[in-house]
Amino acid sequence: MLGKFQNSPPKWTDVYPQGSKEGDEEQRFFISLARNKKFGWRSVAALKKESKLTTERVEEIIQKYHSKAPGMIVNSPKNPTNWGYWERVKDELNGDPASLTKKDQKDRLDKADPVTP
Numbered sequence: 001m002l003g004k005f006q007n008s009p010p011k012w013t014d015v016y017p018q019g020s021k022e023g024d025e026e027q028r029f030f031i032s033l034a035r036n037k038k039f040g041w042r043s044v045a046a047l048k049k050e051s052k053l054t055t056e057r058v059e060e061i062i063q064k065y066h067s068k069a070p071g072m073i074v075n076s077p078k079n080p081t082n083w084g085y086w087e088r089v090k091d092e093l094n095g096d097p098a099s100l101t102k103k104d105q106k107d108r109l110d111k112a113d114p115v116t117p
Helices: 021-034 044-051 055-068 086-093 097-112
Strands: 041-043 073-075 082-085
Touching (some): 021 044, 021 055, 021 082, 021 086, 041 044, 044 055, 055 073, 073 086, 082 086
Antiparallel strands (some): 041 082, 073 082
């Protein structure tokens, strides 16, 4: 399950501009991101190759949906250069993306100043 998400992010099929040139490009992007059976996490280069879009266009789409629909496209917690679609990687997230930041901060604080019993 998605874990701690209060409301699940939207599905890409509900938010992309269907029926336009921009929508056609975004559809190719999301098909390569969300429907790849082998990989849940994808690099920009892999998304570029599979969707036949430019690197710039792939990055524009990532930025657009990363800010427009938080949680829909997420960074890999193990490799921040890879991206995943929330429905494909939700089991690996263990909660919402903000909890990853909080966990990282807590881990760093624990290493810097260990609490003595």
